[in-house]
Amino acid sequence: VIQLESVHIEEMRGIRLLDLNLNRKNFAISGPNGSGKSGVIDAIEFGLTGEIKRLAGSGTKGLSVSEHGPHVDKVKFPGASFVELRVYLPTLAQSVSIKRSIQNPKKLEIIPDTKEIRTVLDAVANHPEVTLSRRDIMRFILVEPSKRSQEIQTLLKLDELGDTRAALKTAQNRLQQSLRNAQSQTLNAKNSLLLHLQISELRSELVLESVNERRTLLGLTLINELVATTKVDIDSAADTSASKFNKVSAQKDIDVLQAEVADIDKLGSDEIKEILQGIARLESDAGLFIMIQQRSLIEKGFELIEGPTCPLCDLPWGDEEHLRAHLTEKLEKSTEAAELTSRISSLASKLSGIIDNTVGRLNMVANIARAKEIDAKVEARALDDWKTDLLLFRKGISTTEGLIAEKVRFEKGWLALPKDLHEKVNTIEKLVGALPDQSAITAAQSFLAITQERLDDFRKSRQAEERAKKAATAGKLAYDTYCNVLESELNTLYEDVQNDFSLYYRQLNEDDEDTFNAKFTPSEGALGLDVNFYERGLFPPAAYHSEGHQDGMGVCLYLALMKRLFGDNFLLALFDDVVMSVDADHRYQFCKLLKANFPHTQFVLTTHDRVWAEQMKSAGLVTSKTSLAFHSWSVDTGPMVESNKEIWEEIAASLAKGKVEVAAASLRRHLEYFATHQCDQLGAHPQFRADGNYELGDLLPAALSRISNLLGKAADAAQSWSDTVAKDKATNLRKDIGTAANAALVEQWAVNKSLHYNEWANLGKKDFEPVVAAFRQLLNLFHCATCDSPLHASPKARPESLRCACNAHNFNLNKKV
């Protein structure tokens, strides 16, 4: 979306003041650990997004941009900590200056500030993934499949897909639960009707037979057809209140309740047993119990992270993404708790069905007790009290916490039958039994009235069930359809990513894994990854590949994902020490990979390995103008910058102040760096040291010897090809380097200690100036005057050429056969 032209950083992280000119080109920053490299990446990231990833995510508790973003001496002056970036917006073909301060990270000052520019920059702020650190890359490789899926979907901005799927699933589950409740209600209404009619199944001919028997007795017209609107008590009685008590029906209702109460201990016994086992499991694992307690809270909290402010305190979210990631991680840890919760909820749902049935029976008998013919108010209240208790209990066990809280009740008789209920029901039964038998006419009238009432209940319940069934079907269809579409689209996406990932990894390891391929295995909410190991089959990445190779996989997968996310708009990536993940043997291929596949992407890379930084130059990924070295850092100064160009000015400045020892230290440090790098570039062979602690006295003579040898070979080869121009060029360069080396007295280090670099600090200014000039002359000869890249042997082991990055120098080392 954008590219960086320049960076100005003040008082941020470990940096006091730093200016970088990137000119929309790749840029490398090298320096030892703790020299401030990552601070540059942090500052650029902050300028673009207002966030610093290193101060967020797991393991960063207590860290924040506001408190830890400023330089440590400027924490109380956040306004002094800011970043100014000059960025280029290709879509608008325009350069823009932006400034962001720690004092107000959300506020971006833009010059010029237009709606179009702000839209582009807002989009950039929404893409912190352009920054990649070493710890980031393993998020895709060495993680559980479910975590990988989540990480990748987050990176690809697909979080909302998971949110939508989760919402559809929850809605589906709730609609299914509503259907089960409705079915339970219908069953209760049906049983109540069957009981009253004294028939075994609800068939219209059986209902009508029973109804018409009473209607005949009452001299009413018979009903021939039972349809949804049929009124079975039509024309039966004027006094409806008197007609709703039927002695025979009441006695049967009471009998059913008594029978149920007699066997109450058996109701739900299997479910209770399993629920108690679940509770015991929770009690044996305090962590699991806490997780369950927190899970519903976290789920609710997760839903509330919407909008710019916290719904509780109405303050803006400090770091919404951080909070979201934190809660997601906690939810993932509670998978076992979730499974247990789900099972217990299902069992509780069955118990709720039993309660509904019992409550239905209680309602019937309580209505009988309240009938004016009985008027047993105390007994009716006792039944109502038990019903209220059961309904409260039913509500309580609808949550896991509530269910756990009822452990004692589950153990001691979960329906909590009141002690005197038998007595109360017996009282009602006696009162009913003591009533004179109703006249045939009255009994028939009340029978029809109650039939109509229970038929109405049944019809309403069935209609409600039908609606619940349609809703549940629709909910399931919606969820299934969404999952199918999601899976299909993600499979296509993963296949593209998988192919690019395999291609990049093959390019990175073309010497030994040129047949590499990877296989993604997507499933619901998870993404498995297996990789080919030397054609022996597919295995998890960590099974056989080395850590270095796994790091390489992480970078390749990241690049494949970024290609998918941005397409042609992948214009900027900030790699913080990521390139260290690529092992030494594959660094050239890594540079080639970036150049070949992402020619329009500006990579800003940091590395603590200066040789690697130089290899980036040799490979043409960066140039001397687009690279920078930090040689040290202090809390007062921030990073100390060193560059090929500036080092001579730095030394001259020290000498001008008469500080020979400072100039000598700078020269020595630069020569160490130069000699190390040049030995690597030329494949030189300093005397081997097992501890790897090579000194300047080992390295520089070895580099001189090697280049002299290679240039000699180049002259011989040119001679064999009758190429006098090349021969003269090689011979002259060899001669120039020899002369410069003599002037710098390098060869005499071994024989004359007073000329050794260790003694430089003791020289006077006038004595040291010629030394500096001699080395400057010598070092320049190792570099191409056109592209400023160092000469390097290719390949290093048995070189066939000696050349620079732009090929202005390209000495053939092979003689004509």
Add this chain to the structure above:
Amino acid sequence: MSKLPQIIADKFLSELGQADDITDEQIEALRKLLEGGKKLKPADIENIFAPIEVSDL
């Protein structure tokens, strides 16, 4: 930046709209929810498929 969510939403609504058990009104209500730019809530979806009816109360 990523158009995948929109592609998935369109395909989802298109396929779901062909089901006999789903009405055009429900599809439109779902479309509004998905295009609203807000995170979907289960209750909103429930209300589309099982609207609370006065007669049920």
